[in-house]
Amino acid sequence: MEKWSLMTITVLLALTVRWAVSLGSYSGAGKPPMYGDYEAQRHWQEITYNLPIRQWYFNTSDNNLLYWGLDYPPLTAYHSFVCAYIAKLINPDWVALHTSRGYESQPHKLFMRTTVFVADLMVYIPAVILYCFSLKETSAKKKVSTCALCILLYPGLILIDHGHFQYPLSLGLALWAVLCLSHDWDLLGSMAFCLALNYKQMELYHSLPFFCYLLGKCFKKGLKGKGLVLLTKLAGTVLLSFAACWLPFGTDVEQIMQVLRRLFPIDRGLIITDYLFMSFQDKVANIWCSLSVLIKIKNVISPRTQLKLSFAVTFLSLLPACIKLTVQPSLRGFKFALVTCALSFFLFSFQVHEKSILLVAVPVCLLINEIPFMATWFLLVSTFSLLPLLLKDGLLLAYAVTTPAFLAVCLASFSILEKTSAEDLQLKAFSLSLKGYVSWFKSFPRIVRSLFLLSLSLMAVLSVLSAAVPPPPSLPDLFPVAVSVVSCSHFLLFLVYFNVVILWDSKNRGQKKMS
Numbered sequence: 194m195e196k197w198s199l200m201t202i203t204v205l206l207a208l209t210v211r212w213a214v215s216l217g218s219y220s221g222a223g224k225p226p227m228y229g230d231y232e233a234q235r236h237w238q239e240i241t242y243n244l245p246i247r248q249w250y251f252n253t254s255d256n257n258l259l260y261w262g263l264d265y266p267p268l269t270a271y272h273s274f275v276c277a278y279i280a281k282l283i284n285p286d287w288v289a290l291h292t293s294r295g296y297e298s299q300p301h302k303l304f305m306r307t308t309v310f311v312a313d314l315m316v317y318i319p320a321v322i323l324y325c326f327s328l329k330e331t332s333a334k335k336k337v338s339t340c341a342l343c344i345l346l347y348p349g350l351i352l353i354d355h356g357h358f359q360y361p362l363s364l365g366l367a368l369w370a371v372l373c374l375s376h377d378w379d380l381l382g383s384m385a386f387c388l389a390l391n392y393k394q395m396e397l398y399h400s401l402p403f404f405c406y407l408l409g410k411c412f413k414k415g416l417k418g419k420g421l422v423l424l425t426k427l428a429g430t431v432l433l434s435f436a437a438c439w440l441p442f443g444t445d446v447e448q449i450m451q452v453l454r455r456l457f458p459i460d461r462g463l464i465i466t467d468y469l470f471m472s473f474q475d476k477v478a479n480i481w482c483s484l485s486v487l488i489k490i491k492n493v494i495s496p497r498t499q500l501k502l503s504f505a506v507t508f509l510s511l512l513p514a515c516i517k518l519t520v521q522p523s524l525r526g527f528k529f530a531l532v533t534c535a536l537s538f539f540l541f542s543f544q545v546h547e548k549s550i551l552l553v554a555v556p557v558c559l560l561i562n563e564i565p566f567m568a569t570w571f572l573l574v575s576t577f578s579l580l581p582l583l584l585k586d587g588l589l590l591a592y593a594v595t596t597p598a599f600l601a602v603c604l605a606s607f608s609i610l611e612k613t614s615a616e617d618l619q620l621k622a623f624s625l626s627l628k629g630y631v632s633w634f635k636s637f638p639r640i641v642r643s644l645f646l647l648s649l650s651l652m653a654v655l656s657v658l659s660a661a662v663p664p665p666p667s668l669p670d671l672f673p674v675a676v677s678v679v680s681c682s683h684f685l686l687f688l689v690y691f692n693v694v695i696l697w698d699s700k701n702r703g704q705k706k707m708s
Contacts, residue, residue, distance in 0.1 A: 199337070199338035200322060200337065200338050200341060202338070203338045203341050203342045203345065204318060204322070204345070206342065206346075207318065207342070207345035207346060208314070208318075210346060210351060210598075211310065211313065211351055211354075211355045212310070212355075213591075214351055214352060214355045214356050214588075214591045214595065215306040215309070215310070215355040215356070217356055217587065217588060217590070217591055218356070218586055218587035218588065219302070219356065219357065219358045219586065220357045220358050220586050222297065222586075222587070223297065226295075227260070227261070228295055229357075229358070229586070230357060230358050230359060231305065231358040232261065232294075232295060233261040234273070234305065234358065234360070235287070235288075235293070235296065235301075235305065236260065236261045236294065237261070237263055237269070237273040238274070238276050238277035238280060238287075238288050239277065239288045239289070239290060239294075240256055240263065240273075241263075241270050241271075241273045241277055242274060242277035242281060242288050243255070243288070243289075243290040244256060244290075246441050246442070247445070249263055249270055250262075250263055250451050250454075251451055255290060258455075260294070262455065263455060264455045264456060265392070265393055265394065265456070266390070266391045266392060266393065266394055266438070266452075266456060267391060267438050267439055267442065267452070268362075268388060268391045268392040269392055269393065272360070272362065272392070276308050279304075279308075280304060283300075283304060284300065284301070287301050287304070305358070306355070308360075309354055309355060309358070309359075309360055309361070310355075312360050312361055312362050313354065313355075313361050313365075316361065316362055316365035316366065316369070317361040317362075317364065317365035317368065318345065320365055320368040320369045320372055321341055321344050321345055321368065321558075322341055323372055324344075324368065324371070324372050324375075324559065325337050325338075325340045325341040325344070325562075327372065327376070328340065328562055336562075339602075339606035340561065340562045340606075342602060342606065343558075343561050343565075343569075343599070343602055343603050343607070344558045344559075346595070346598065346599050346602055347554065347558055347572055347576075347599060348572075348576045348592070348595035348596050348598075348599050349550070349551055349554050349572065349576040349579055350364070350551055350554065350555065352576070352579065352583055352588055352591055352592060353548055353551060353579065356583070356586060356588045356591055357548075357582065357583070357586050359548070362389075362392050362393075363389045363392040363393035363395070363396050364389075364551065364552070364555050365389075366385050366386070366388045366389035366392060367385070367386060367389040367396055367399055367555070368555065368559075369382075369385040370382045370383070370385035370386035370389060370403070371527075371528070371531070371556075371559065373385055374403075374406070374407075374524065374527065375524055379407060379410070379426075379427065380426055380427065380430045382403075383403075383427050383430045383431055384430055384434045386399070386400075386403050387430075387435060387438070388434065388438070391434075391435065391438040391439075394456050394457070395549060395552060396552075398534065398535040398539075398552045398553075399534065399535060399552065401511060401515050401530075402514075402518060402527055402530040402531045402534050405515045405518040405519040405522075406518055406519075406522050406526075406527040406530070407423075407427055408424075409520065409521070409522030410423065411423050411424040411427075412519070412522075413522060439452075476547075476581055476670065476674055476676070477546065477547045477677065478578040478676070478677045478680035478684060479539055479540050479541065479542070479681060479684075480540050480541055480681060480685070481541075482677055482681070483677060483681040483682075486674055486678060503541055503542055506541040507537055507538060507541040507542050510537040510540070510541055510688070511533060511534045511537040511538070513692060513695070514526075514529070514530045514533045514691075514692060514695050514696075515530065515534065517530075517695055517696060517698075518530045518695075525563075525698065526695060526698060528556060528559050528560060529560070529691055529695045529698075530695065531556035531559075532553060532556045532557055532560070532691050533688065533691045533692055533695065535552045535553040535556060536553045536684060536687065536688050536691070537688065538552075539552070539553055539684070540681070540684055540685065540688060547578060547579055548579070548582070550575045550578055550579065551575070553571075553575065554571070554572055554575040557571050557572060557575075558572065561603075561607075563619070564617070564618060564619055565603065565606075565607035565609045565612055566607075566609040566610070566612045566613055566617065566618065566641075566645070567618060567687075567690065569600070569603040569607070569609050570645055570648065571683075571687050573596065573599070573600060573649070573652070574648070574652070574680055574683045574684070574687075575680075576592070576596055577596075577652045577655075577656065577676065577679075578676065578677070578680035578684075580592065580655075580656060580659055580676050581659070581672075581673040581676055581677075584659060584660065589660050592656075593656075600649075610642055610645075613637070613638040613641040613642050613645075614637065614638050615637055618641070618694075619694045619698075620637075620693065620694065620697075622697040622698065623697040624637075626697065648683065651679060652679070655672065655675055655676055655679060658672055659672040659676065
């Protein structure tokens with residue numbers, strides 16, 4: 194009972210922070226003609242409620258695809274329809290066809306914020322709580338609640354979901370999938386991930402670790418016996434899950450093809466597999482945007498060559514972790530592979546939005562109990578990388594409050610500055626493999642702490658400058674570019690670190706059920 198009481202307090206605190214952030218501005222508030230992501234979600238409710246399913250993804254006189262046309266999978270559309278049905282009962286003007294475009298009012302803002310709140314409370318938060326309870330090394334009451342508190346107070350997700358405006362459902366479903374796999378409920382885990390993928394196609398970032406881990410389990414059981422049975426069951430589960438999600442569109446091949454065209458921009462001369470490697474638009478903290486500061490890549494090579502290059506680099510960067518996970522499937526390796534694969538996609542694909550760093554950050558949250566120092570550091574950098582977007586949305590105050598608060602909670606919960614040894618960072622095996630250089634690791638904790646404090650100082654200074662100092666007229670993007678380059682530099686080092694941990698992980702450690 195005491196454990197659940199502490200968890201209840203944790204959840205209430207997390208909900209309070211979310212509510213406080215939701216009182217602020219949102220994406221595109223008062224900025225016609227396109228407004229922002231808030232209006233996109235509202236418009237999808239308008240379209241799904243007023244038009245038949247066969248028109249949801251087609252350009253018609255009632256559905257102008259150039260104005261926030263649906264470009265997410267069917268589950269997003271179904272969710273929009275459910276929200277629209279409730280909205281219609283409260284105030285029909287909120288989803289009136291055509292006339293509701295750009296609708297803004299306090300009651301409607303309360304309704305929209307509530308829908309995110311409910312999604313968080315029903316899907317994401319329960320998955321976090323159950324995940325923390327399932328961790329073997331957090332059996333103590335305090336550790337379970339503090340682990341959950343740190344994950345639930347991660348500012349990046351709060352600021353994007355409850356500030357900028359976005360639903361946490363795809364990430365929540367992916368987390369449920371991880372939770373199911375941790376209990377060897379492979380079929381349920383596969384179904385949950387299929388639902389996540391059918392809610393938002395960017396969950397493809399996590400698809401390779403899921404595939405490699407489950408395929409590795411099948412290999413381990415033997416493809417002539419139990420492994421083949423499991424593989425068959427998994428294939429059937431995936432097919433049935435997709436069939437259920439796409440059933441309303443399955444009566445017409447053209448319907449399916451049109452949905453796919455909306456999800457993947459093949460009408461712009463790109464094949465489906467190139468979707469993850471599109472040209473970036475904003476100052477995203479990936480390698481291509483950072484390199485463009487020095488070299489205008491678009492002026493040097495053609496777009497098609499850029500796509501091939503980004504595909505090759507991305508594939509090569511995620512290959513080692515995927516091979517290791519397939520050959521030695523373990524839950525620990527699976528969680529680390531979720532991080533490295535998503536981070537590889539973020540860094541080396543031609544990414545369109547900085548929000549995709551959340552696809553890396555949520556798997557990192559799952560490791561906060563195991564490597565609290567590095568996880569906290571990464572989560573702080575990921576939030577910092579969102580700063581240009583947050584400033585655009587008027588979320589500076591929320592950022593300035595939630596980020597230091599998150600750091601304070603992690604410091605109090607895990608004493609992260611005391612956990613910087615090679616063993617604490619899961620680098621002991623790597624340090625031993627260096628043989629003659631092992632002595633260097635004696636000063637490793639002090640070096641790491643110094644780098645961490647330097648990193649925090651740099652991020653704090655850039656945050657203040659971005660918010661308070663106007664850039665020179667000749668360099669209007671100075672601060673967003675600086676944030677992008679600094680964040681990208683951090684992410685590259687994190688990618689190396691996570692890969693080192695995976696590749697030097699001993700087989701015996703990897704076989705632990707949960708880390």
